[in-house]
Amino acid sequence: MIYAHSLENRSKTDWETLEAHSLRVAEGARRRAEVFGAGDMAAMLGLLHDLGKIKPGFQRKLNGEVNDVSHSGEGAKLLWKGLGRPLAAAIAGHHGRLPDPDRLRARIEGAEAIPLPDWCRLPEWNWPARIAADKRQAPYRLQFLTRMLYGALCDADDRETAAFYAGELDRMPGEITPAMLASFDAYMAGLGGTGPVNNLRRRVLEHACSMGSHAPGLFTLTVPTGGGKTLSSMGFGLNHARAHRMRRLIFVIPYMSIIEQTADVFRDVLGPDAVLEHHSNADWDGEDEGEAEQLRVMGASWDVPVVVTTAVQFFESLHAARKKRCRKLPSLAQAVIVLDEAQTMPLALLRPCLAALRELMEAYGATVVLSTATQPALTRAGGFLADEALEGGREIAPDPAALFDALKRVEVRDVGAMDDVALADRLQVSAQALCIVDNRTQARALFDAIRDAPGAAHLSTLMVPAHRRAVLAEVRERLKNNGPARLVSTSLIEAGVDVDFPLVLRAAAGIDSIAQAAGRCNREGKLDRGLVEVFRSEHSAPPAVEQFAAIGREVLAEAHDDPIGEDAVASYFRRLWGTYGADALDAAEVNGTAGLLAAIRACGADCPYEQIEAAFRMISEKQRNVIICDGAWGVPRDALEDLRFGSAGAVAKRVQHHSVNVPWGLWETLWEEGHIAWWSQDRFGEQFATLQTSDLYDACAGLSGLGDPGGIA
Template sequence: MIYAHSLADKPASEWETLEAHALQVAAAARARAEPFGAGELAEVLGLLHDLGKIKAGFQRKLSGEINDTAHSGEGAKVLWGGAARPLAAAIAGHHGRLPDPDRLRVRIAAAEAVTLPKWCRLPDWEWPARLREDKSLGSYRLQFLVRMLFGALCDADDRETAAFYAGIPDRSPGVVTEAMCAAFDVHMAGIGGEGSVNDLRRRVLSHGRDVASETPGLFTLTVPTGGGKTLTSLGFGLDHALAHGLRRLIYVIPYTSIIEQTVDVFRRVLGTDAVLEHHSNADWDGEDEAEAEQRRVSGASWDVPVVVTTAVQFFESLHAARKKRCRKLPSLARSVIVLDEAQTMPLPLLRPCLAALRELMEGYGASVVLSTATQPALTKAGGFPAGEALEGAREIAPEPAALFAALKRVEVRDVGSMDDAALANRLRAERRALCIVDNRMQARALFDAVRDADGAAHLSTLMVPAHRRAVLAEVRARLRQGAPVRLVSTSLIEAGVDVDFPVVLRAAAGIDSVAQAAGRCNREGRLDRGLVEVFRSEHPAPPAVEQFAAIGRAVLAEGHEDPIGEDAVASYFRRLWGEYGEDALDAAEVHGVRGLLAAIARTPGACPYEQVEAAFRIIPGGERTVIVLDGPWGVGSNALEAARFGSAGSVAKLVQSHAVNVPWAMWSSMWEAGQIAWWAPDWFEEQFAVLQTSDLYDAEAGLSGVGEGAWVV
């Protein structure tokens, strides 16, 4: 008898046979790949993935012998010499990551030639016809398919393995249901509110739900800030999914710092179990060949009806090699994907991002919604300069131009240069004002300058989520009461944070950023006009921000009737695309080749998966997470210690609201200074870094910046 998994202190009669495991994984992988028409290919992977466990050395390993017998190369070797060769990477990497071609060849050479057992009957299969339809896209489409199939295999293998050891069968994936749409109707019926703004929001929602019956594909939701985009996109997504048999709603938000607000809204509408919050604070990396580690560290599969995630998690997963990120990808097929604040997609990686969105729509039955007040002209009709331009967009909102006219609630002024002293005086002079700047150092300095003023508050990504939530709750309460509020924030507040100030001061930036800042001003239309003052700071902005600001100033000088209206925004993006050019929109370098798309195109059937993953970084250098202990905003030491013998996932959930994501340069400086250390490395290895002194976390302003790059937004 050949076994796949053993049980300590149990007789072999209770172990799992390789035949049973392979057949179960094959069926589960097939089910995960059926929504995108690749069920037979996934079944092939499932049948072959653990073929190497047939080897006598591995069977002795299951019986307790200590040896280094590997098992993932043999199944890959079966595919290596035939038409399915590109899929060999998925089997070879199913315990870790899709390997680069050189590493894969080494694995194949080291693997043994194994005869297929009688139960391993491979189904007839063929590549999807669309891989051959456009030879110029063949390489891109193939590597995308391999990554999706890799995700299906890894998720099926991990779940079936865990089910054997836990004795609990895998649960059915969650999908959008009629009951969820009914719950949305009940929620909306309970929202009252008089006035023109609320009437307009209801009209936008009603029109959006009418559009939901249109065929899947590309949609835009162009609504001025405060016009009800969040609930409209939720209503559209639920209705659209139900109308066309789409499975779930994936809601992509630009920043971790404001994800909680959307999750809270969705859970109030649909219930806690229907909504998954998944981002870097809850996604701790762990990778090990050992079966025990595979069971202990399990990533989310996004198989719930509604997923709220970040752009970093979403787009980096679409270009990932690691199984932990790829296992969620099959859940994107036949889903509604809403990109909130779509203008924030990273410009140096914009073309690969658009290529992935096109592939999801054209090959995997997904619908994509670009939701923003400042549509970034990503379509061919809108003048996007590269071949990845999106096509066929349908607008969800009724007459966006009329909406912008109806919701014009602010006056935008260019007030020239202002140093920090002048800004501090300006904040003190206003009873309620918001000041937004583009680096954390200036934000902290301005807050320190007005800290003693009534209602002074600070927001930055160097504050843990629990702290940010408390600050926003206090700010909103004071605004409702008419009490003084002087809030200094980085640009994180612009991405959909629901606050309403009469005066907003914004450091010079792109027109899209100015428009988003204006969305925090007179949001509810209680004033005839709010005031947005755009100033030039004494502090040099990051180079990219300065480029955006220069283009923004040029657009403001054009004299548009509404300097943040549709015409101004369109002019801004036309200038931006003209200044950037195609090459700068796919600027990452992969092993000496400029551009991810070029690197993928030059290696048909042999994608450098690991190099692509390393190159596709929305935040250059990446970020690391630091856990804050005790104090008003840290996780309690006793609670953390009690979690020591639990799973990594349970620890991640415990510390999620008490952790800060910091730039790699800052993290390195703190490590060298002994200000952070690994927590419980004997159990979790190097996963959880804990701040060693509370002196570095200010109860009002968050973590102190340390090291080069610490203060960049």
């Protein structure tokens, strides 16, 4: 008898045979891939993935012998010389990551040739016709499909293995149901509210829901800030999913500062079990060949009806090699994907991002919604001339131009240069004001200058999520009660954070950023006009921000009727694309080749998955996560100690609201001075770092910026 999994101190009659495990994984992988027409291919991978466990050395390993016999190369070897060669990487990497060609070749050379057992009857299969239809696009489509199949295999394998040890069946994924749409309708009916702004929001919502019957593909939702984009996009998504039997909603949000806010709204509408909140603070990207570690690091598969995630998590997963990130990819097929604040996609990776979105729509039945007040003109008609330009988008909102006129609530002024002293004075004399700068160090210095003023508050990514959430709650309460509220923030507040100030001061930036800042001003239309003052800071902005600001100043000088209206935004993006050029929109380098897309085309059937993953980094500044313990905003140390012998996933989930992503420069300073240390290193290695010097976390302003070069969030 050949076994796949053993049970300690249990009779071998209770062990799982290789036949049973392989057939179950094949069926699970087939279910996950059938939705994009590749069920037979996935089933083949499931049947072959553990073929190497037949080796006597591995069977002795299951019986307790300590050895380093691997098992993932043998199934890959069977595919290597035939039609399935590109899929060999999926089998070879099913415990860790999709390997680069040289590492895959070494794995194949070291694998044994094992004949198929009688129970292993491989299904007939063929590559999708669209891969061969365009030779230039074939390598891109091939590596994309391989990642999707790899995700299906890894998720099925991990879940079946876990189900065996837990004594339960692999559960079916959660999908959108008619009851969820009914819950949404009931929630919206109960909101009420009067006045022109609420009436306009209802009109946008009704029109968005009516658009759900349109065929899947590309949509835009162009609504001014404060016009109800979030709930309107949810209404569209639920109706669209219901009309076309789509499976789930994926909400992609640019900043963690609003992911909790959005997830909370969706939980209120649909209930807690229907919504998954997934981002870097709740994630761990470890890998190991061992079965025990394979179970311990099981991550989210996005197999719930509604997922709220970050743009970093979403786009980096689409270009990942690690199984933990690829496991979620099959869940994107036949999903409604809403990109909130779509203009925040990183310019240096914009073309690869658009290529992935096009592939999801064209080959995997997904719908993509670009939701923003400042549509980034990603079509040829809008001046975007790269091959990846999106086409055929349908507008969900009713008459965006009229919406912008109706919701014009601010006056934008260019007030010239202002140093920090002038800014602090402006904040001191204004009872309610928001100041946004593009530099963490400047934001902290400005807050320190006014921290004794009534209602002074601070926001940056050097504060843990629980702290930021509490600050925003207090600011909203002060604004609601007409109390003093003086908030200094980095740009993280611009993307969808629901605050309503009469005055916003914004450091010079691109027109899209100025428009987003204006969305925090007179949001509810309580004033005839709010005031947005754009100033030139005495501090140097990061080079990219300065370039955006220069183009923004050119557009402001064009004297549009509305300097942040649709015409001004369109002019800004036309200038931006002209300034950058196509090459700068795919700027990452892969093994000497300029551009991810060019590197993929050049590789043919042998994709360098690990190099692609390393090159595709939406946050170029290297960061490490630090857990804050005790104090007003830390996780209690005794609660952390209770998890010392738990799983890495359980620890990550417990600390996600009490952790800070620290820039590398600050990390090095803190480490060298002994302010941080690895927690439970004997068990988890270098996974979890804790702040040892509690005084460095300010209860009002977050982690000290000592050694931090600034940054923009």
